[in-house]
Amino acid sequence: MITRKVRKWEKLPGKNTFCCxxxxxxxxxxxxFYLTLFLIIGTCSLFFAFECPYLAVNLSPAIPVFAALLFLFVMAMLLRTxxxxxxxxxxxLPEEATFIEMEIEAANGNVPAGQRxxxxxxxxxxxxQIVKLKYCYTCKIFRPPRASHCSIxxxxxxRFDHHCPWVGNCVGKRNYRYFYLFTLSLSLxxxxxxxxxxxxxxxxKYPVLVCFFTLWSVVGLTGFHTYLISLNQTTNEDIKGSWSGKNRVQNPYSHKNIIKNCCEVLCGPAYPSVLDRRGLMQEDSPASETSPPSSSSMNSVPQTTKTTAPLIPNEHTPDDVKPSIADSAEKTPSPKEEESPAPKLPPLASPETDAETSIIKDKAH
Incomplete structure (x- = not known):
């Protein structure tokens, strides 16, 4: 197994993409999102190319300057969102999910078969106000108040507001103010x-084609979110009618004051991310079978065999098992012994050879 360090964003579940x-x-x-970029950049490019030169000369050079500053602010809020x-x-985590499941089973008890x-x-x-926290079967958590699971x-x-395809991201607790500033500046x-x-x-004094759809759609969207901010509501809560249903439950997050609601949403503290997506984590991956063994691993195998599994079992320590220099010298023949042949010993006589020798001696007598 090979242990390597990876960023946590590489292992995060869900259907998000990460860059940089x-x-x-x-x-x-x-x-x-790319269509949004094309429409904004294309419209402003036409304005800077055709209208701004004439207006800067005949009216004021501040017109294109203010338009450029407003355009940069719009792009910054769009990219930030x-x-x-x-x-x-x-x-x-698996341990936390198991613990929550045990708590739920202990609280609900045994459910008879066939009952929900x-x-x-x-x-x-x-x-x-009593607010219900719903359990998410995908994330295995009880969602905090105003949180929701995005299916996309x-x-x-x-604080899920909605998933906006025009910005290519969800709009929630950490980027709602930038989304609102984007729509507001784009309307302006x-x-x-x-x-x-x-x-x-x-x-x-000549006619041109002006697109009214972009004007009224963006301005209308800005007005709708201005209404939501004044009540401290989200788009999700407004669509579901969370605070205007049959029970007429009041919004527990509203301060009953438009200024306070706007200050909380737009001027409140910036909440940090709880994902730690750039943190490091260790990942164990199996080693490749086709990679050749290293020299260190090849050398370690015989040493392990010698120390842990001696050829002749005895009661000595592993140091005694190793052959000494004297023993190796006795086993290694000297050059003189190699030159002189060893004396030949007579073969051992078998019982049949002894019998034949005795018969020959009898005939000789």
Whole structure:
């Protein structure tokens, strides 16, 4: 077995992709994100190429400068939203999952055959409101309040708002403010370009084709999220009607004040990532069978055989088992002994040879 150190992002479950040694985290479906980049860069390029030269000369050179600054801010917020960890919660380790399962079984007891087990829910109290924590069968954890499992990224996200294909990532606790600033700045940039397009048309006195879909869709999205921020809600909670259902349960996260809600969402502390995706971990991988054995391993085998398994078993220590210099000298013949032949010994007589010798002696007598 060969032990090597790898980054934790290489072994993280889910359907996310990582770049730049784990610093960039996105969803696998990034086709719409590239379309977003193309639309923003293409629209601004046309504006800078055709409208800005005429407007800078005839109106003010500050028009293209402000448009460039706004464009850079839009791109920064887009990339910050797309490349950051939205608040993915780590899955339970095998030991933790086993312990949680034992707790659930002990609390629910034995369920008779044919009956459905009770839902795995824990109740917590937040601002005098009972909030249910649901159990995630994929991540093997009880999700924190406002967290949800994204089916596209296959991960639980803290304060899950929605999965946005336009930014190629989930929108959650750690990147929601950047997403909102992206939509807000993009709305301002769209209105800015649209306004000076109209000015350019009036001054040049010729018709141009203006796309209204981009203007109203982006501005409408910004207005919707402004409404959610003022109530301290998420898109997921608004769609499910978590705080406006039949029970009329009040939102326990709202401060009953628009300014306080906006300050908490947009100006609150930046939460660190809990994934530690750039941390190191050890991985054991089997050694290749085709690799030739090293010289150190070849030398170690005979030494192990000599010390642990002597040829002649005895009660001596391993040092006594090793042949001494004198013994090796006795076993090794000298050059003189090799030159002089050894004396031949008479063969041993067998019983049949003795019988024939006695018969010859009798005939001679």
């Amino acid at each position: 040694d784990g610093r960039v985290m996105m969803a696998r479906q990034k086709g719409v 797309s490349f950051s960890d939205p608040g993915v919660l780590p899955r339970a 087990p009770p839902p795995r829910i824990r109740n917590v109290q937040i601002n005098n 990224c296959d991960n639980c996200v803290d 940039l769209t209105i800015y370009i649209f306004t000076f397009d109209i000015v350019h048309v009036v001054m040049r």
